[in-house]
Amino acid sequence: MTARHRSPGVGSARGWSARDAEGWLLSLELFGMRFGLDRMRRLMTALDAPHERFSSIHVVGTNGKSSTVRMIAALLRHHGVRTGAYLSPHLVSFVERIRVDGADISAEQFAAAVARARHATQLVDRTLRADDRVTQFEALTAAAYAELADAGVEVAVVEAGLGGRWDATNVIDAGIVVLTNVGLEHTRWLGPTVADIAREKLAVVASGATLVLGAALHPDAEAEALAVAARQDATIVRAAAAPPAVLRLGARGAFQRSNFAVACAAAEAWLGRLDDAAVRAAAASTVVPGRFEVLADEAGVEVVLDGAHNAGGIAALAASLPDFVASRPLVAVLSVLDDKDAAAMLSTLLPLCAGVVFTANNNPRALSPATLASLAGQIGAPEVARVEPDPHRAVVLARSLAGELGNGDGAVVLATGSIYLVADLVRPPGGGRGSTL
Numbered sequence: 105m106t107a108r109h110r111s112p113g114v115g116s117a118r119g120w121s122a123r124d125a126e127g128w129l130l131s132l133e134l135f136g137m138r139f140g141l142d143r144m145r146r147l148m149t150a151l152d153a154p155h156e157r158f159s160s161i162h163v164v165g166t167n168g169k170s171s172t173v174r175m176i177a178a179l180l181r182h183h184g185v186r187t188g189a190y191l192s193p194h195l196v197s198f199v200e201r202i203r204v205d206g207a208d209i210s211a212e213q214f215a216a217a218v219a220r221a222r223h224a225t226q227l228v229d230r231t232l233r234a235d236d237r238v239t240q241f242e243a244l245t246a247a248a249y250a251e252l253a254d255a256g257v258e259v260a261v262v263e264a265g266l267g268g269r270w271d272a273t274n275v276i277d278a279g280i281v282v283l284t285n286v287g288l289e290h291t292r293w294l295g296p297t298v299a300d301i302a303r304e305k306l307a308v309v310a311s312g313a314t315l316v317l318g319a320a321l322h323p324d325a326e327a328e329a330l331a332v333a334a335r336q337d338a339t340i341v342r343a344a345a346a347p348p349a350v351l352r353l354g355a356r357g358a359f360q361r362s363n364f365a366v367a368c369a370a371a372e373a374w375l376g377r378l379d380d381a382a383v384r385a386a387a388a389s390t391v392v393p394g395r396f397e398v399l400a401d402e403a404g405v406e407v408v409l410d411g412a413h414n415a416g417g418i419a420a421l422a423a424s425l426p427d428f429v430a431s432r433p434l435v436a437v438l439s440v441l442d443d444k445d446a447a448a449m450l451s452t453l454l455p456l457c458a459g460v461v462f463t464a465n466n467n468p469r470a471l472s473p474a475t476l477a478s479l480a481g482q483i484g485a486p487e488v489a490r491v492e493p494d495p496h497r498a499v500v501l502a503r504s505l506a507g508e509l510g511n512g513d514g515a516v517v518l519a520t521g522s523i524y525l526v527a528d529l530v531r532p533p534g535g536g537r538g539s540t541l
Contacts, residue, residue: 151246167420175387267290289443315338319343320345394411411526457486
C-alpha cells in the first residue's frame with residue numbers, strides 16, 4: 105500500500121486527541137460567522153491546495169442537503185468510486201462531518217486533520233488584521249478538505265453551510281452543483297426574497313458546470329437557476345419528483361424519496377449512467393441520523409427524532425406523518441430557533457398533534473419554551489400542552505402524556521423543530537456541549 109500524501113503541519117498532530125481537536129474548534133465559536141473567501145483561500149494555500157486534488161459535487165439549498173449528500177455519496181460508492189463527504193451540522197461529534205466511503209473518519213484521523221488545520225490557521229491569522237480571525241467553520245472545512253485529499257477520494261460531495269457565494273466551502277471548483285430547493289431562511293444574511301436567496305446559493309455555479317435542480321423549486325428560484333445557467337454556460341439537469349415506487353429506501357419519510365431522486369440525477373451526471381443493482385443497494389443502505397429516526401418502541405410509545413428546523417422542513421415532515429402515525433395519538437416535543445418562522449412551523453404541525461411539550465435546546469438562539477407556548481396559544485395549541493425546558497425531561501413527559509392518550513393502544517412522540525434539539529437528545533451524558541454554529 106502506498107503512503108498517503110500528507111498536508112503540511114503533520115507534526116502539530118503529535119499528542120492531540122479527538123477531544124483536543126473538538127475543544128479547539130469549540131474555542132473558535134467566539135469569532136462567530138464571517139463571510140468572505142479570503143481567509144479560506146489562504147488556508148488552502150497553507151495546506152498545499154488539498155481542494156484541488158479531488159473532483160467535487162457541491163450541494164446547496166434550504167432543506168434536504170445533508171440527506172442528499174449522503175445519498176449521492178452512497179450511489180457513487182456503490183458504483184465503485186472512492187468517495188468522500190463533508191456535512192453540517194453534526195449531532196454528537198464534529199467527526200461525523202467528514203466521511204470516506206460511507207463511514208466517519210476515525211478519531212485519530214480527525215485529530216490529525218484538525219491539528220493540521222490549526223497549524224494552517226495560526227499561519228493565516230498572523231497575516232490578518234487584528235480584528236480578523238479564521239472562524240470555526242473555515243478551520244473545520246479546511247481540515248475536511250485536507251483529510252479527503254489525503255484519503256485519496258476521487259470525488260467529494262460537499263454540503264454548503266449557509267448560502268453559497270461567501271460560504272467557506274466555495275473554494276472548490278465543483279463540476280456539478282445541486283440545488284435541492286429554496287425557501288425563506290437566513291434572510292438576515294441572504295436577502296429578503298426567494299430570488300435573493302437563490303441567487304446567493306447559485307453563485308457557486310462555475311463556468312461550464314452541470315446544475316442539478318430539485319423537482320419542486322419555487323418559480324422565483326427556477327428563474328434564477330435558468331439565468332445563472334445561461335450566464336455560466338451551465339448544463340441544467342432536472343431531477344425526477346421521486347424514484348420508482350418499487351425502490352426501497354433505508355431513509356424513512358416520504359420527503360426522502362424526492363431527495364433520493366435528486367441524488368440519482370447528480371450521481372448520473374458524474375458517472376454517465378447508473379447501474380440498477382448499485383442504485384438499489386445505495387437506496388437500501390443509506391440512513392440519515394436525526395431525520396425521521398425512529399427509536400425503539402417503549403411501553404407502546406414510539407419516539408421519532410427529526411431535525412426539521414424551518415417551515416419547509418416541517419411541511420415535508422408533516423406530509424410523512426399520517427402514514428406512520430395512522431390512528432395513534434401524536435405528542436410533539438418542540439424547540440425552535442429565534443431566526444425561524446415559528447408561527448408557520450406551529451401552524452403546520454400542531455393540527456396533527458393530540459399533545460405538545462415545549463422545550464429548549466443548548467443553542468443560545470433557541471426561543472424560550474414559554475414564548476413558543478404563548479405563540480401556540482394564539483395559533484391554536486392542543487388541549488394537552490405543557491412546558492418543560494429540559495429536553496430529556498420533555499421527552500419523558502411526552503412519553504407519559506402519549507401513553508395516557510393512547511390508552512394502551514400505542515402512541516407516537518415526535519421531537520422536532522431544531523437539529524440542536526435532536527443533538528441534545530442523542531448526545532450521551534457527559535458528552536460535552538455541541539457546536540452552536
